[in-house]
Amino acid sequence: MFDSFTSVLTGGLINPGSGGLSKKAAKQEKKRQHVLDYGTDLINAIFYGGTTPLYTPVTDKFTKSAWQQFKANPQPLFSLTTKGINPFVKLSRGAVNKQIQRGNLFTGSEQTFEGFQPTFFDQRAKDYINFAMPQLQKQFQDNFAAIMYNMANRGLLGGSASQKAQSDLFTAAGQGRQKIADEAISQSQQLRQDVERARQSAIDLLYQTSNPALATQRAIAMASGFRQPSTFAPIANMFADLANQYYMNQVLNTYRNGVAPLALDYRLNPTVALNIPRNN
Amino acid sequence: MNGLAIGAGAGIIGGMMQAIAASQAQKAMEAALQAEIDRQSRFRQEGLGVLTPAVVAMGVENARKLMSEGEQGRQKMYSDVGQIPFGQFTPTLMDQAKLKLLGDLRAKLGGYADWQNQQGIDQLHTQQQLNRIFDKAAGQSALFPYRMNDAQHSWDELAFWGQLIKSIGGIAGIWQLAFGQGPQGMGTTQFSPGFGGMTIQQPGSTFVWTNASMNPTL
Numbered sequence: 001m002f003d004s005f006t007s008v009l010t011g012g013l014i015n016p017g018s019g020g021l022s023k024k025a026a027k028q029e030k031k032r033q034h035v036l037d038y039g040t041d042l043i044n045a046i047f048y049g050g051t052t053p054l055y056t057p058v059t060d061k062f063t064k065s066a067w068q069q070f071k072a073n074p075q076p077l078f079s080l081t082t083k084g085i086n087p088f089v090k091l092s093r094g095a096v097n098k099q100i101q102r103g104n105l106f107t108g109s110e111q112t113f114e115g116f117q118p119t120f121f122d123q124r125a126k127d128y129i130n131f132a133m134p135q136l137q138k139q140f141q142d143n144f145a146a147i148m149y150n151m152a153n154r155g156l157l158g159g160s161a162s163q164k165a166q167s168d169l170f171t172a173a174g175q176g177r178q179k180i181a182d183e184a185i186s187q188s189q190q191l192r193q194d195v196e197r198a199r200q201s202a203i204d205l206l207y208q209t210s211n212p213a214l215a216t217q218r219a220i221a222m223a224s225g226f227r228q229p230s231t232f233a234p235i236a237n238m239f240a241d242l243a244n245q246y247y248m249n250q251v252l253n254t255y256r257n258g259v260a261p262l263a264l265d266y267r268l269n270p271t272v273a274l275n276i277p278r279n280n
Numbered sequence: 281m282n283g284l285a286i287g288a289g290a291g292i293i294g295g296m297m298q299a300i301a302a303s304q305a306q307k308a309m310e311a312a313l314q315a316e317i318d319r320q321s322r323f324r325q326e327g328l329g330v331l332t333p334a335v336v337a338m339g340v341e342n343a344r345k346l347m348s349e350g351e352q353g354r355q356k357m358y359s360d361v362g363q364i365p366f367g368q369f370t371p372t373l374m375d376q377a378k379l380k381l382l383g384d385l386r387a388k389l390g391g392y393a394d395w396q397n398q399q400g401i402d403q404l405h406t407q408q409q410l411n412r413i414f415d416k417a418a419g420q421s422a423l424f425p426y427r428m429n430d431a432q433h434s435w436d437e438l439a440f441w442g443q444l445i446k447s448i449g450g451i452a453g454i455w456q457l458a459f460g461q462g463p464q465g466m467g468t469t470q471f472s473p474g475f476g477g478m479t480i481q482q483p484g485s486t487f488v489w490t491n492a493s494m495n496p497t498l
Contacts (some may be wrong), residue, residue, distance in 0.1 A: 004437050016436035030418045036415065125357075133364055170371040170451050174379035175363065178386055181357040185390070189397045196401050203408060207415055276325035 030082040032210050039083055039206040039216070046219050049115025053078075055085060055106035062100075067093045080104040101271045109262040116195050116223075124191050125184035132180045132235045140173045143239040147246055168242055176238030283456030290449025296443025301435035311319045324418035327410055343395050350394025354387035415421035437491035 008249075009017035038055070045052040056077060063072060071091075079088040079099050085106065088099065099105040147169060151162045202219040336342070362379075371379075 006437055006440060014440070016431035016433070016440040018426075018430045018436075020430065022423060022430040025423050033416065033419060037410075040412070067401060103334050129361060132390045133361070137364075137366050144367070144369065166369070167372065167375050170369070170375045171379060171382070175382065177361045177364070178383050181354065181361045182386070183389055185354060185357060186393070191396070193400060195398065196404050200404055200408060202409070207411065261481055 015123040025080050026164075031080050034077065034080065034084045035081075035210055036206060039210075042216055043199060043202045043206065043219050044115045045111075046216070046223060047116055047195065049117060050115055051110055051112040053085070054110045055113040057103070058100050058105040058107055060100070061097045062093050064093070075107050076109070076147060078108050080106070090263070095106075116192075117189070118197075121188045121192050125188040126190055128184040128187050129180060133177075134182070134240055135235045136176045136180060139176075139237060139239050140169070144169055150246070151179070165246065170247075172239050172242045178234065179238065238279040282392040283452045287451075287453030287456065290445050290452065294442040294444070294446030294449060296440050297445065299442075301437075301439035301442060304435040304438070305432055308434045309428055310373075312424075312427045312431040316421075316427065319420055320417060323413055323420070327413045330406060330409045330413065333403065337402060338399065343399075346395040347388075347391035350398075351387045351391035353394065354390045355384060356481050358383040358387065 004015055004017055007013075037052075044050065045272070058077070060066075074091070076089070077088040078085050079098065080103075085108075088096070088105065088145065089116070090096075096105065099216045124242050144166075147165050148157065148162070151159075151165060195279050198219065205218055362383075
């Protein structure tokens with residue numbers, strides 16, 4: 001290529017100057033930036049939802065027979081230029097193979113991604129509540145039945161002690177509900193953070209490699225990983241403190257009435273045995 | 281025309297062309313440097329444009345807003361969860377009020393976690409935006425050596441012709457000195473003792489004839 005008057009004059013033999021190295025390098029940089037923009041748009045579409053072209057690099061050159069097949073069933077081709085990734089219209093085998101050789105040719109189609117919408121994270125919280133609430137409900141009913149039975153057994157049902165017991169049980173149940181709600185929110189937030197970190201990781205990878213295909217692969221793998229259901233551990237006994245309190249109360253009241261606690265009670269709750277002197 | 285005069289004239293013209301080329305190349309390099317400084321300044325401005333609102337959002341005003349939103353969100357969640365029935369049990373109004381108060385206080389504490397969570401995500405987004413700008417700046421910065429190279433060689437053509445003219449002038453001078461006449465029938469000329477590879481001792485300096493130009497050496 002003749003860049004200068006001297007080059008034209010000497011038929012390209014002498015071409016003083018740099019040969020436009022910066023223009024060539026700038027073209028490559030523009031292409032790299034377009035690839036990064038495309039990769040970022042794709043990752044954003046995967047994580048936040050949206051429609052974006054999904055380009056797949058064409059790596060194998062067209063043989064004569066492959067070209068005939070392609071012409072019989074043509075697919076849209078795109079090439080990477082300094083203006084971005086645009087439809088490639090020079091549909092001759094030579095031109096296409098030249099673009100493939102330069103690593104500039106892609107096939108592509110529009111694809112829509114759902115993305116991680118707020119409803120996805122809300123659902124995570126709801127799933128935890130749906131999982132934990134029946135357990136709390138059962139704990140409540142067991143403890144309610146036990147305490148009410150105990151009250152009835154002692155002839156205290158309907159009295160202020162019974163009312164107090166019900167009130168305490170209601171408060172403990174309410175706090176249990178709130179604890180479950182907090183845990184649900186926490187898990188939802190943790191999931192959101194994980195998703196954001198995964199997106200960040202995919203973008204980091206994109207920058208490191210300037211290869212959106214690899215980063216996208218990782219993003220899709222991470223996205224599918226988050227959609228797997230988690231294994232929830234059973235919730236702790238939310239009424240343990242309350243039950244223990246009533247148990248202690250009963251034991252103490254029994255002792256105060258002049259009857260020593262049963263040996264069974266010592267076994268069940270050794271702390272009681274330590275605190276209460278044996279009456280010989 | 282005297283061959284030496286041609287040589288001297290060509291030397292002067294060629295030298296002038298080279299001097300102009302060098303001067304212009306220097307200007308082009310300065311311009312390239314200034315353009316790079318301006319370019320990087322624009323990236324810095326762009327970065328500040330991203331950073332400033334992000335830093336403002338880290339302040340206590342936004343923290344209070346986020347905590348309040350988190351608190352309200354948790355209160356709503358507590359209320360929703362509280363609607364799930366646990367059987368035939370009717371709490372008193374006092375019990376309900378007590379639980380509501382406990383829930384409100386708990387939600388207020390939870391608001392801090394919500395703020396921190398949101399702040400962490402916002403910082404990630406800010407970092408991503410800054411990384412994008414940083415990458416563009418780094419990409420342009422990587423082009424800078426090529427741009428300087430282009431600027432350095434932008435006047436090479438003029439320098440080349442200047443050098444060529446000087447060389448032709450030098451050949452003319454050497455021809456004159458060697459054969460005593462112009463290279464292409466310019467006629468005989470008188471030998472000048474002050475030139476032609478001879479040195480003329482001057483007080484304090486020496487003039488040496490080198491390739492159709494005179495360079496004073498001390």
